[in-house]
Amino acid sequence: MAKKTFYIIVALFILLLTVAYIGGMFNGLSFESPLLNAVYSFLTLLFRVNVLWIGLVIFLENDNPSRTVAWLLVLVLIPVVGFFLYVLFGRSYRKQKKAEAKILSDSDRMSHAAEVQASLLEYIELPNTENPANRRLMQLLLNNAKAPFSMTNEVTVLTNGLSKFNRLFGAIRRATDHIHLEYFIIKDDRIGNELRELLIEKANEGVKVRLMFDDVGSLTLGKAYINSLKDAGVEVYSFFKVPLPIFSRDLNYRNHRKIVVIDGVIGFVGGLNVGDEYISNSDKFEFWRDTHLEIKGEAVYALQTIFLNDWNYVAGQMVQGAIYYPEVNTTKNSLVQIAASGPDSDWKCILQAYYKMIANAVDKIWLTTPYLVPEESIMMGLKAAALSGVDVKIIIPSQPDHFFVYWASQANIQQLLEAGVKIYRYKNGFIHSKIMIVDRLAATVGTANLDIRSMEINFEVNAFLYDVDVIHRLEEDFVKDLEESVAYELDTYKERGLHRKFLEAMGRLVSPLQ
Template sequence: MSGWLIITLVLVLNFMAAGHALMYKRDPRTAWAWIVTCLLIPTIGPVLYFLLGINRIRTRAKKLKGEPMLVRKRIRPESDGQGSLYSPPDMAEIPGYLQMDHLSRTISNRPLTSGNSIRVLYNGDQAYPRMLEDIDKAKKCVYLSTFIFDTGNTGRRFISSLAKARKRGVDVRVLLDGIGEFYSWPRAGGYLKQEKVPFARFLPPRMVPLSPFINLRNHRKMLVIDDDTVFTGGMNIGDRHLVDEDKSTGTQDVQFRLAGPVALQMKQVFLEDWAFCTGEPYPGQMDQAKDLSSGDAFCRTITVGPDQDLDKLRMLLTGMISRAVERVSIMTPYFLPSQELIGAMQVAALRGVEINVVLPARNNLPYVHWATRNMLWEILQYGVRVYYQPPPFSHSKLFLVDDVYALIGSANMDPRSLRLNFEMVVEIYSRDLVRTLTEHFQEKISRSKRVRLVDVDSRSIPVRLRDSLCWLFSPYL
């Protein structure tokens, strides 16, 4: 009798999990995959679905942040949220600007801020000294969020500066990802606790009760200094970003120092995440200071994640590629675009838009590189240009459209960033910045190897099988 009872319970569990996937998965391919897994792998299939397939973040966010936080007041196309215009004549003259701005404003529900200055910092060799300098000068607050916080020489320098800032009376807070913290040992949280630096962990893993959020990570990188200065990009904290190009060691990346009104938008993002992790009350919408203008760049912060921000990045990238007139430049370490993005690139290339995709020739995650090679033919056959950048490994994440638009931040062009991770990107309208980054692209392309369709087609059968198998699991890489 007990045996039949166990069999009955297992069957009920299998069918309940399969039914949940049937009702709540929006992609039919994903729904089919989970249904088959749940029905054909008794017990293990439903457990995997419970751990990896169910999005509980939206419900938890509503409880901790409150519904008004998640459903922001929709901003009218001509308003900055306070009733004033923010589409200056010089920006309105840019071809396609109004359509581009309307798309991202609708997606983000955040206004475009004017009067920002931007400095490009290459690798940790340039970025870390400037970040530490600004931490040492901070008077009001220092908020740091990072996915990986190594505890080598660089990490300990940051911890020392954060501790000194706290002792000066500065409001210091550090947000660590619960999984990313394990990339270094000893963990950064132990050092921060020892120095009495306030910190929180984003969805840390636990065994009892078993954490169902292990696949949903906070990948955002930002350093907020007071109300007027922020750093963002793809760079974590660690010695790995100190690059020796002669020896092809280290990890290349691009970091950005932004000064101006956009800093308050990023500060708001950090405080939302802090409230989510700690349960502390969120202070609410911050008033825009009137004296933060320091440049001529127009910027907007856009959050991406499996909560209310699901699919924002995919829609934004697809829309911007569709609006491109002359060129689209993409640099990313992990390139596994969705079918919608592939379609947008194919159509843009057929329209005569020059599309350049720069990828690392040697990836720190070989299986991602193999999976990417399995899908490159889909864009190569339509004229998209793909280049393999030589070592050291490039972790840079850049997206440029024509001569005016740049998207920077923590997001890669892969399923993890598009659907699973909490990411933050900043869109920038600035001819000067795009010109600088275009020169950076061209310099990298000049030293890269172009990938031809014949290169992909000439892979051996064993290599094709390996690449195809990795691609099959690409939604979870």
């Protein structure tokens, strides 16, 4: 409480300093023309009012005191640039009209099922739920994400891009009714064009193809690529279109989901976008390590619903009907929950699920993430788990794909090592998997990174898995990844050079601004 009070006092002081500083910036300037002077005075006053307004919004809107102070420091240190940075990146999106409109457009297909299951969960016999921790996690996701669980599923772990695209392209070739795709990044390269040609081929066969991509993530996707699909009858829409990215607030709130649903019977979800680098065919990274899931069964209904909710919003349509939820024909019994989160959610669903899994851990927490910039509660949970004797292992990349988030990750290593967390840097290329395994009781694979952007800002989707066989398969991959990794040693890490500490400090300063 004392720390939060301190942050509030500091924030108020910086806000007052900002107003005073902005007022002094423009004093002393004059023009020969009275009209120019009048216009200049009006614009200066308008800018001062806007800066004051932004400062008050930062102070009142952010529920994270350290983030409030960070944004106010940006505003006072680089007032003009800081003003525009906050307009673009800083606002809480959940209050925006677009998010509210999307909430209104989302259907209640799965909500009723989740509510019924939540009321009956304690009476239902489920596999691998003898431990009450799993039931509590399932109850959490039923309540905060309205994510029903399903048992009639077959889950296949797809290790790396070639495995994923071989299975995906095979499933697309067999499609007979519809193909739904939702990606953060699609690139106009060899693998991207192989996908494009397949979709055109299926559209020409009469299969209904709907493709949705994030407008910022796929910023380099050209009109020729998109138009060739549209000309063949593929419906294509971008998510939260940003005509002028540097001037739009929508730049900050992106659809990071990777979902494919084919004929309502098979679904794909995980960390892999569409591009040559994801099959280890790029100049930047020699090898790309990632994890995806192929799901057959009732859990595909949830992926379908998430896709259709997003589609109906961006396309302005109401696509629905039994054809999108066909009868399940698998005999497997893998227990799964699919949870979506984003700025249109009432709760930070995936963040809360991570927190619950970490808090429930008794024996081990094995975690792979490309970005180690956890929210404060997750950081505390990991340290507390390690200090209480839980085997906490984290694998992160040894090389950056994004400069600031890499150094923000590095800034968190020492305090985790001091708590007994074991951290490993992956040496065989770039590791992009988003996986957490807890006690061989539960695991999660999906699109959410362990950073503030994924947990609080972007639209994400994760599969929560309770099948011992699937969890064991993920453990096997984790052990292989450990063999390709080198452990950080606390004593050695403490001796890192001043330049690294400076870069970490920069990363730490920037991380709350996400």
